[in-house]
Amino acid sequence: MLPHPLALQRALRPLRRKVPSPYARVLDERATADRIARLGAHPDVWLPVLRPAPDRWLRLNLVHDTGPTMPVWRPLVSELHTALAQSGLFRTVTLHPATPDGRARHVPVLDDGRTVTLVVSDCMGPQWRPGEAGERWYRTLRHWARHLPLAVVQPLPEHLWPITALPAEPGLLTSPSTAAPSATLAFTPYEAAPPPDQALPLPVLEPGAPWLAHWAALVAGPGGARTPGAAAWLPPSPAPPAEPTPDIASSSPEELVLRFRATASPEAFRLAGHLALAVPSVPVMRLVQRTVDRDPRPQHLAEVILSGMLASVPGPPGSYEFRPGVRELLLRSLPRTARGRTREFLAQVGGLIDERAGLAAGEFRAETTGERDGSGTAFATVSEETVRRLGHRARPTILFEADDLTHHPEARITLEYAVHEMLSRGALTASQFDVRVRGNGYAVHTEPGTYVLPVLVAVLRGLPEVLTGLVDPPRLTVTFWDRPTPPPEEEPHASADIQVVVSPGVYEQFAGSSAAQGPQRFQPLYRGGATDTPPVAWYCPLSPATAAPGPEARDLVRGPFITRDLRRLGIPAPGRTAVVHTRPDGPLTLLNPAQPHGDGPPRLVTYYEVDLTTHHSHHQVSLPSSGKGAFTAAVELSWQVDDPVAFVRAEVTRVSEPLLGHLLEEAARITRRHPLRRAGAAQRAVNAGLRGWPVPGLSVAASVRLAPEGAALPGPQGPPRGRTVRCPASSATPRPCCSASTGPLPGCSRRAPRARPYATCSPSSPSTAALGTPGAERGRRRSRIHWTYCGPSRRTGSARCCGNASTTSNSGPCRTRRRHTTSRPCSAPCTPPAAASAWSRTPAPRPHTAT
Numbered sequence: 001m002l003p004h005p006l007a008l009q010r011a012l013r014p015l016r017r018k019v020p021s022p023y024a025r026v027l028d029e030r031a032t033a034d035r036i037a038r039l040g041a042h043p044d045v046w047l048p049v050l051r052p053a054p055d056r057w058l059r060l061n062l063v064h065d066t067g068p069t070m071p072v073w074r075p076l077v078s079e080l081h082t083a084l085a086q087s088g089l090f091r092t093v094t095l096h097p098a099t100p101d102g103r104a105r106h107v108p109v110l111d112d113g114r115t116v117t118l119v120v121s122d123c124m125g126p127q128w129r130p131g132e133a134g135e136r137w138y139r140t141l142r143h144w145a146r147h148l149p150l151a152v153v154q155p156l157p158e159h160l161w162p163i164t165a166l167p168a169e170p171g172l173l174t175s176p177s178t179a180a181p182s183a184t185l186a187f188t189p190y191e192a193a194p195p196p197d198q199a200l201p202l203p204v205l206e207p208g209a210p211w212l213a214h215w216a217a218l219v220a221g222p223g224g225a226r227t228p229g230a231a232a233w234l235p236p237s238p239a240p241p242a243e244p245t246p247d248i249a250s251s252s253p254e255e256l257v258l259r260f261r262a263t264a265s266p267e268a269f270r271l272a273g274h275l276a277l278a279v280p281s282v283p284v285m286r287l288v289q290r291t292v293d294r295d296p297r298p299q300h301l302a303e304v305i306l307s308g309m310l311a312s313v314p315g316p317p318g319s320y321e322f323r324p325g326v327r328e329l330l331l332r333s334l335p336r337t338a339r340g341r342t343r344e345f346l347a348q349v350g351g352l353i354d355e356r357a358g359l360a361a362g363e364f365r366a367e368t369t370g371e372r373d374g375s376g377t378a379f380a381t382v383s384e385e386t387v388r389r390l391g392h393r394a395r396p397t398i399l400f401e402a403d404d405l406t407h408h409p410e411a412r413i414t415l416e417y418a419v420h421e422m423l424s425r426g427a428l429t430a431s432q433f434d435v436r437v438r439g440n441g442y443a444v445h446t447e448p449g450t451y452v453l454p455v456l457v458a459v460l461r462g463l464p465e466v467l468t469g470l471v472d473p474p475r476l477t478v479t480f481w482d483r484p485t486p487p488p489e490e491e492p493h494a495s496a497d498i499q500v501v502v503s504p505g506v507y508e509q510f511a512g513s514s515a516a517q518g519p520q521r522f523q524p525l526y527r528g529g530a531t532d533t534p535p536v537a538w539y540c541p542l543s544p545a546t547a548a549p550g551p552e553a554r555d556l557v558r559g560p561f562i563t564r565d566l567r568r569l570g571i572p573a574p575g576r577t578a579v580v581h582t583r584p585d586g587p588l589t590l591l592n593p594a595q596p597h598g599d600g601p602p603r604l605v606t607y608y609e610v611d612l613t614t615h616h617s618h619h620q621v622s623l624p625s626s627g628k629g630a631f632t633a634a635v636e637l638s639w640q641v642d643d644p645v646a647f648v649r650a651e652v653t654r655v656s657e658p659l660l661g662h663l664l665e666e667a668a669r670i671t672r673r674h675p676l677r678r679a680g681a682a683q684r685a686v687n688a689g690l691r692g693w694p695v696p697g698l699s700v701a702a703s704v705r706l707a708p709e710g711a712a713l714p715g716p717q718g719p720p721r722g723r724t725v726r727c728p729a730s731s732a733t734p735r736p737c738c739s740a741s742t743g744p745l746p747g748c749s750r751r752a753p754r755a756r757p758y759a760t761c762s763p764s765s766p767s768t769a770a771l772g773t774p775g776a777e778r779g780r781r782r783s784r785i786h787w788t789y790c791g792p793s794r795r796t797g798s799a800r801c802c803g804n805a806s807t808t809s810n811s812g813p814c815r816t817r818r819r820h821t822t823s824r825p826c827s828a829p830c831t832p833p834a835a836a837s838a839w840s841r842t843p844a845p846r847p848h849t850a851t
Contacts, residue, residue, distance in 0.1 A: 002076065002079045002080060002083060002207065003208075004209060005079065005082075005083040007209040008083055008207070008208070008209050008212055009083060009084075009086070009087040009089075010209070011209040011210070011212045011213035011216060012084075012087060012089050012212055012213075012216045013089075013216070014213075014216040014217055014219075014220040014221075015057065015058055015089050015090070015216050015219065015220055016056075016057075016088075016089050017057045017220070018054040018055065018056065018057065019054070019055055019056075019057050019114070020051075020052035020053075020054070020055070021052050021053045021054070021055035022052070024052070024053035024055065025050040025051065025052060025053060026050065026051060026052075026053045027048050027049070027050060028048075028049045028050060028051040031049035031051070032046075032048050032049040035047070035049055055091065056088075056089070056090060056091040057091075057114060058089070058090050058091065058114055058115065058116055058179070058219075059090055059091045059092045059093075059094075059108075059114060059115050059116075060084060060090040060092070060093045060094070060115075060116055060117075060118065061094055061096060061107050061108065061115065061116070061117040061118070062077075062080070062081055062084065062093060062094065062095050062096070062117075062118055062120065063096045063097075063098050063104055063107060063117060063118070063119045063120070064077045064095065064096075064097060064098065064119075064120040064121070064407075065098050065119070065120060065121035065122065065125055065127075066097045066098060066099055066100065066407075067100045067121070067122075067124065067125025067126065067127065068100070068125065068312055069122055069124045069125060069302075069305060069306060070121070070122065070125070071282050071317040071318030072282050072285075072298060072301055072302055072305055072318065073120070073122065073155050073298065073302070074318075074406065075298075076120070076155055076207065076298060077095075077120055078406075080120065080153070080207055081093065081095050081409070091114075094108075094409075095407060095409050096407075097407040098119070098121070098127070098137070099127075100125050100126050100127055100133060101126075101127065101133045101136070102127040102132070102133035102134065102135070102136035102137035102140065103136065103137075103140075104140060107144075109143065109144060109147050109148065110147070110148065111147040111148060111181070113178070113179045114179070115148045116148060116149045116150075116151075116179070116219060117144055117148055117149070117150050117151075118150075118151055118152075118153050119141075119150070119151070119152045119153065120152075120153045120155065120207075121152060121153075121154070122154065122155055122156050122164065122302065122306075123152070123154065123164040123165045123166040124164055124165065124306060128164070128165035128166060128238060129165055129238055130237070130238045130239070130240055131238075134237065134238035135237045135238070138234065138235070138236065138237055138238060139236075141202070141234055142183075142200060142234060142236065144182075145181060145182040145183045145200050145202065145234065146181055146183045147181055148179075148181055148182075149179055149180065149181060149182055149219050150181075150182040150202065150203075151182070151202070151203040151204070151205060151215055152166065152202060152203070152204045152205070152232070153205060153206070153207050154166075154168070154204050154205065154206060155206075155207060155298065155299070155302065156299060156302055157206070157299045158206065158230070160299075160302075160303070160306075161204070161230075163263075163306075165238065165241075166202075166204070166232045166234075167232060168204035168230040168231055168232040169189045169190070169191065169193075169230060169231070169232075170189065170190050170228070170229070170230045171187055171188050171189035171190050171228075171229070171230070171231060172187070172188045172190075172226040172227065172228060172229075173185055173186070173187055173201070173203060173218055173226070173227045173228075173229045173231060174186040174187075174188075174224065174225070174226050174227070175218050175219070175221060175223050175224075175225075175227075176223045176224075177222070177223040178219070178220060178221065178222055178223065179219055179220075180223065182200065182201065182202060182203065183200045185201050185203070185218075185231075186201075187201035187231045188226075189231075195233050196233050196235045196239065197235070198235065198236055199233035199234055199235045200233070200234045201231045201232075201233065201234070202231055202232050202233070202234045203215060203218070203229055203230070203231050204230050204231060204232050205229065205230065211229075214227050214228055214229045215229065248308040251308070252325075253323065253324065253325030253326045253328075253329055254325075254329065256307070256308055256309050256323065256326060257309065257326060257329045257330065257333075259307075259308075260272070260304075260307040260308070260309060264303050264304075264307065265300060265303060267293065267297075267300045268300040268301075268303035268304055269333070270292065271288070271289055271292060271293070271300055271301065271304060272304045272307070272309070272330050272333075273330045273331065273333045273334040274288055274291075274292050274334070275288055275304065275330070276322065276326075276327045276330040276331045276334075277331070280310055280320045280321060280322060281315075281316075281318055281319050281320060282317075282318030282319075282320075283318070285301055285304075286301070289301055305320070308323075309322060309323055309326045309330075310322060310323070311323055395445060395446055395447060395448045395450070395482075396446045396448075396450050396452045396480070396481070396482040396506075397443065397444065397445055397446070397479075397480075397481050397482075398433075398443075398444040398446070398452065398455060398478070398479070398480055398481075399441065399442075399443050399444075399477070399478065399479040399481070399487070400415060400418070400419050400441040400442045400443075400444070400476065400477075400478055401438070401440050401441040401476070401477045401478075401479070402415060402440055402441050402474040402475065402476050402477075403440070403474045403475045404440070404474055405439070405440060405441065405474065406439070408472075408474060410470065411470055411473065411474050414466070414467060414470055414473075415441060415442065415467075415476070416442065417466065418463060418466040418467060419435060419442050419444065420435075421458075421462070421466055422455055422458045422459050422462065422463060422466075423435075423444065423455060425454070425455075425458035425462060425561055426452070426454035426455030426456075426457070426458045427454050427563045427565075427568070428446070428450070428454075428455060431447075432446055432447050432450050433445065433446045433447070433450070434446075441476075452480055452482075452506065453506070453509045453510060453513060453515070454561075454563070455480075456480055456500070456502065456506065456510060456515075457510075457513075457515045457561070458561065459478055459500060460500060460515070460518070460520045460540065460542070461518070461520075461561075463478070463498060463542065464498060464542050464543065467497075467498070473497060475497060475498075475499075476497065476498050476499070477498075477499045477500075477501060478498070478499070478500045478501070479500075479501045479502075480500075480501070480502040480503065480506045481502075481503045481506075482503050482505050482506055483503050483505070487501065487503075487537065488525065488527060488536045488537055490525055490527060490536070490537075492523075492525060492539040492541065496541030496542055496543050497542070497543050498541070498542035498543065499539055499540075499541055499542070500539065500540045500541075500542060501525070501537050501538070501539045502522070502537065502538050502539075502540075503537060503538075504535065504536075504537070504538065507522060507538040510522070514606065520540050520542070521540065522538040522539065522540045523538065523539055523540070524538055525537040525538060525539050555653045555654070555655075556610060556611040556615075556641055556647065556655060557608050557609070557610055557611075557647070557648055557653075558608065558609040558611075561606070561607055561608070561609075563605060563607060565596075565597075565602040566579075566581060566591060566596035566597060566602070566605060566607065567596055567597075567602070569591070569596075569607070570593075571593045572591065572593070572609075575612055575613075576611070576612055576613055577609060577610065577611065577612060578590065578591070578609075578610040578612055578641070578644040579591035579607055579608070579609055579610070580607065580608045580610060580644050580645055580648045581596075581605050581606065581607035581608070588645050588648055588649055589645070590644060590645055591607070608648050610641055610644040610647065610648060611641065612640060612641050612644070613640065614638055614639070614640045615638065615639055615640065615655070615656075616636070616637065616638045617636075617637045617638075617656045617660075618634070618635070618636055618637075619634075619635040619637070619660060620632070620633070620634055620635070621633050621635060621660075621664060622709065623664075623667050623668055623671040623686075623706070624668055624671060624672050625671055625672070625674060625675055625676050625682075626672060626673055626674055626675050627675055627676060629676045629708060629709050630709045631671055631676070631679060631682065631706045631707065631708065631709065632706070632707050632708070632709050632710075632711070632713060633667065633686075633704055633705065633706050634704070634705040634713050635660070635663060635702065635703075635704055636702065636703040636704075637656060637659055637660065637663070637700065637701075637702050638700070638701045638702075639655060639656075639659060639695075639698050639699065639700045639701070640698070640699050641697055641698060641699075642697065642698070642699045643696070643697035643698075644697065645697070646696045646697030647695070647696065647697030647698060648697075649696075649697075650695065650696045650697065652695050655695060655698065658694050658695055659693060659694075659695065659700060659702075662692075662693060662694050663690060663702055663704075666686075666689060666690055666692075667686045667690070667704060670682065670685050670686050670689050671685075671686060671706070673685075676708040676709075677708075679706045679707055679708055680706075682706050683704060683705060683706040686704045686706070687702070687703065687704055690702050690704075
């Protein structure tokens with residue numbers, strides 16, 4: 001319906017500008033080099049200079065009316081949306097429906113000077129008239145006009161604007177600044193007339209290049225310039241019409257036809273006479289108009305629809321019928337020669353269908369019959385080849401049909417990706433199928449004899465995963481059909497987001513394959529619910545996941561898939577992906593990219609894709625102790641597949657669940673032997689005792705941090721700042737040796753800066769020192785306790801012990817009144833304190849390096 005889309009895109013060129021992005025950053029090479037030259041820093045500390053990345057200036061909200069008179073403009077909305085999105089002028093172009101009740105949901109309203117809104121409407125719906133819907137819709141429009149540039153794209157020609165609910169008049173528009181809100185515009189009509197009270201100027205334009213060029217200049221201009229255009233006054237609520245509207249229901253057919261002839265264009269009146277020969281539905285009326293007019297324009301068809309001679313009937317949007325007596329009067333308006341050539345007219349319409357049959361998107365359903373006394377009104381005569389292509393397909397067909405894709409461009413894009421992804425997983429080459437776009441989805445026509453079972457298996461196992469990115473996915477039906485008769489219209493009993501329907505022949509192939517052993521189960525579908533007859537089809541309900549799985553819930557194996565040639569998979573990414581397949585005469589085997597099929601020819605094989613990357617999960621759990629209390633544990637798990645064949649054979653999903661269950665069972669068995677005051681010892685015992693993981697083919701590493709219930713957990717184990725930590729090469733389990741809070745762990749040695757022995761810990765010599773808990777003794781004065789604490793001397797730096805004798809404690813083990821304290825070198829193994837925070841008042845040791 002857009003006569004010149006390229007000219008329309010060129011008219012919007014003033015909006016093509018770049019602005020700094022508030023989020024994205026790019027490297028500024030010149031500034032980075034200048035900074036390095038000025039500072040002269042070492043290459044290890046060179047820092048890049050980042051600047052905002054250039055970004056497109058505007059984002060566009062395209063709001064389209066869905067009222068009862070708008071079905072005729074659906075192709076215009078689709079073509080306009082496509083032209084604006086492909087122009088490359090806007091950051092985003094989003095399509096939003098506006099319902100007849102005056103609501104337009106999820107339309108972003110941002111007053112950042114980078115958002116514009118266009119409303120496509122003929123201004124004839126109930127939301128433009130006085131009433132509750134009109135007041136709600138006008139409040140929404142005024143709210144948009146106060147925050148961003150707003151305009152109405154009127155598909156009707158300018159001479160029909162006075163009969164709409166939003167009449168516009170020509171004049172001059174002035175903007176105070178760039179991308180100013182519409183409420184701040186100044187409008188001076190050519191014919192001076194006072195504006196209504198509290199009314200805002202609202203630009204109105206036709207979907208043509210000159211109109212859009214003036215609007216783009218108005219938005220992009222710096223302000224102050226006068227731009228020619230048209231605008232309507234937007235009051236707080238819809239105003240009643242100045243002249244009373246005639247009652248169409250009480251008008252006679254003669255009055256309706258005479259009124260239409262007096263106001264309509266000659267082309268529209270001639271078209272109305274030919275429409276009386278056919279079914280007055282929008283798709284059929286487009287065919288008739290294309291047959292009658294050499295240059296068909298939607299404005300002429302809109303004049304017929306808005307004339308009042310048609311009445312809406314139940315059915316798809318755009319279904320009409322002539323009011324009583326109107327059809328006969330319109331037929332009389334045709335020339336006598338045209339009335340006598342009805343058969344020729346039907347053949348001309350059928351010729352258009354013959355040209356587009358099987359090549360264009362289907363717009364409506366039609367019934368083919370050889371009877372002259374058919375139940376419906378005939379509107380075209382088509383050839384047998386067209387009937388065969390439209391209704392009697394002898395080759396397998398796959399239909400992807402959704403409930404409504406007109407107002408969901410994201411759903412259509414995702415569905416298109418899903419169609420090609422499923423065909424790719426089903427190992428169909430481009431020469432074996434032909435994808436055709438439909439209004440409600442896609443139709444895949446394959447060559448005769450094509451093996452579609454791999455595609456069916458891919459849909460059952462992979463389609464829900466592909467559709468997880470949609471926030472509100474439409475209801476989808478995937479049909480596999482290999483019969484000349486069309487698929488049945490019976491709806492499956494189970495309600496699901498995705499329905500897979502197959503013909504009896506395809507189901508027999510599925511039942512005889514190994515894919516039938518999966519979790520998907522088909523159920524019979526009977527015609528009219530008659531269970532005593534053979535089923536006409538089989539169906540399987542599917543449901544996509546509500547959200548993308550996290551790392552701990554993601555399966556590491558994808559499949560099984562079916563392919564005819566393993567060489568199409570390419571070479572798996574080393575260290576990231578592995579492919580395991582089943583040989584015809586052997587068990588599961590790891591893919592050999594050099595010889596994927598061995599010495600035999602390519603054949604149908606089943607394969608799995610295994611994820612080899614490392615995955616992590618974090619949990620906080622409670623573990624029992626030897627007393628009444630419990631430990632609070634922070635668990636960190638990491639795992640990766642090291643034997644893909646064994647892991648695929650185990651058929652384990654949601655790997656983190658069995659790993660965490662095994663850890664809780666083993667850790668609880670160990671912590672039951674430790675009291676709460678021995679949290680450090682219990683933590684070391686748990687980390688050393690975790691082994692025997694239950695998942696074959698998996699390499700697992702675990703780290704557990706313990707603290708008494710109610711106390712703060714210690715920090716993650718790792719090297720403290722300013723220290724170097726190296727673990728012994730003989731350590732079987734990778735783990736940190738020393739930490740800032742607990743000191744050296746068994747198997748670690750520390751040395752002073754001058755290679756002076758400070759403290760040596762050996763796992764072969766168990767600690768025999770008695771460890772006190774200063775936090776428990778805090779506040780008790782003159783309590784007799786026994787301490788063993790190894791620390792450096794402030795004066796000499798050598799290791800000394802303060803304790804081992806009866807002391808009197810004030811607040812910490814080393815802040816005592818040393819009456820009988822002996823000072824000697826520390827020879828006993830170091831045992832870190834359980835609670836590092838209790839030693840906070842002890843003087844910090846000198847910096848040293850741990851090796």
